Amino acid sequence: MPHSTRITCQWPFLLMIAVVLRFFGTAGATAADQSTLDPSANHRILIISSFHFSHQWSQDIIRVIRRKLASDLNGCTIDYLELNAVRNSLEEINERFQAHLPSIHDGKYDCIVAILDDAIKLLCKYHKAIPPSVPLVVYSNHSIVEQLRAVHANSTGISGQIDLGKNIELGLLALPDSQEVLVIVDPADASAELSRSLRQSIAAFSNCRVRVANGGSFSYLELLEMSRRLPPKSFVILGFYRDYSRDGYGSMVDFARNFFAECPRPCLVPTNLSLTNGSLGGVTSKGTSNGEMLAEMTLQAIKNGRADKIRIAKEHTNFVIDIAVAKRFNVSIANLPDKVLLVNKTHSLWQTNRTEIILLTLTTLFLSVLTGCLI
Structure with a gap:
């Protein structure tokens, strides 16, 4: 009996301790929950695409972002802004962006995602209208993410690794006896920067002449004629080319596909959009891979409210050679290094x-x- 009495006397005391511990445990859990992403919140995101939404590479990025946000955010609303910088003038692009400025300024968006440099440059231009609390997550194919962070600290993204010099390197791996390389670019600012960077590294290709042609100064037929005048041991790099509509083409892919079919020399490209469309290959990245990285950055930015704590990522690129096109131009793949990814490999019966x-x-x-x- 004394033993039972002693337990009975301690029971209220033990119960009080349990209640106190439960209270503090609940408070701690509540604090922890508040620091994580609230799945019931109706988050709103703005995605700004520099190109039109039918642009396959941009589509790949947006599709992955939508899928990721749909699975990890409940009630997420996505607004879209299509700049279509290829077909629209600078004035039209500015008008489209300015129509969204009131919503951006009022903090309507939990995060803004920008794809490619035309969109990023607008964010830089109008950075004073963007609340410091709004995180920006961007993809740049010409390494201007740091420029955005300099004017809007709450930003991060992927710094693209497009490098025409690497495409020349790949071409010389596949065609080591090449005497000349024709690099075709357009007059856009981004391509001009690529051209300047390429000219600085031309000295590294001392055994091969590198000629850069501004595609904005030539028609499709003139560019094709330039390729036909190249020596037999040579190749072409078709860089970014926005003037395709001038020759009646609906997209860069259509322009490239026809050019590859008629060009008598093997061609390489710095974007995977034109791979498997007749190019020999290129040093490229995948839109889906970039989309996965951007989606994860966006989730982290919304969760923490800060993007400046997220490290700016370097884009991963692949050296790619299309075996089917290599056979067409009698290019040997036997001595290619392991870092070269071979696609369109034919298999025996x-x-x-x-x-x-x-x-x-x-x-x-x-x-x-x-x-x-x-x-």
Whole structure:
């Protein structure tokens, strides 16, 4: 009995301790929950695309971002702004962006995502209208993310690794005896910067002449004629070219596909959009890979309210050679280094139908043996 009495006397005390611990535990859990992303919040995001939304590479990025946000954010609303910088003038681009400025200024968006440099330059230009609390997550293919962070600290993104010099390097790996390289670019600011960077590194290709042609000064037929005048041991790099509509093409991909089909020399490209469309290859990145990185950055920026704590990422690129096109131009792939990714590899009948061939052979043998036994 004394033992039971002692437990009874301590019970209220133990109960009080449990209640106190429960209270502090609940408070701690509440504080922890407040520091994480609230799945019930109706987050709003603005995605600004420099190109039109039918642009495949931009589509790949946006599709991945939408899928990621849909799975990780409940009630997320996405607004879209299509600048279509290829077809619209600077005045039209500014008008489109300015229509969204009141909403941006009022802090309507939890995060703004910008794809490619035309959109990023607008964010830089109008940075004073963007509240410091709004995180910016961007993809630049010419390394201007740092410029954006300099005027809007609450920003991060992917710094693109497009490098025409690397494409020349790949071309010389595949065609080591090349005497000349023709690099075609357009007059846009981004391409002009690429051209300046390329001219600084031309000395590294001392055994091969590198010629840069401003595509804005030539028609499609004139560019094609330039490629035809190249020596037999040469190749072409078709860089960013926005003037395709001048020659009646609806997209860069259509322009490139026709150019590759008619050009007598192998061509390389700095974007994966034109891979498998007739180019020999290129040093490129994937829109889906960039989309996954941007989506994760966007989630982190919304969760923490800060993007400046997220490290600016370097884009991963691949050296790619299309085997089917290599065969067309009699390019040997035997001595290519392991870092070169080979695509469109053809497989033998045995490689593609191994299981069926084995089953057919065994069935034939079985029927032959069975027939022999019955005779």
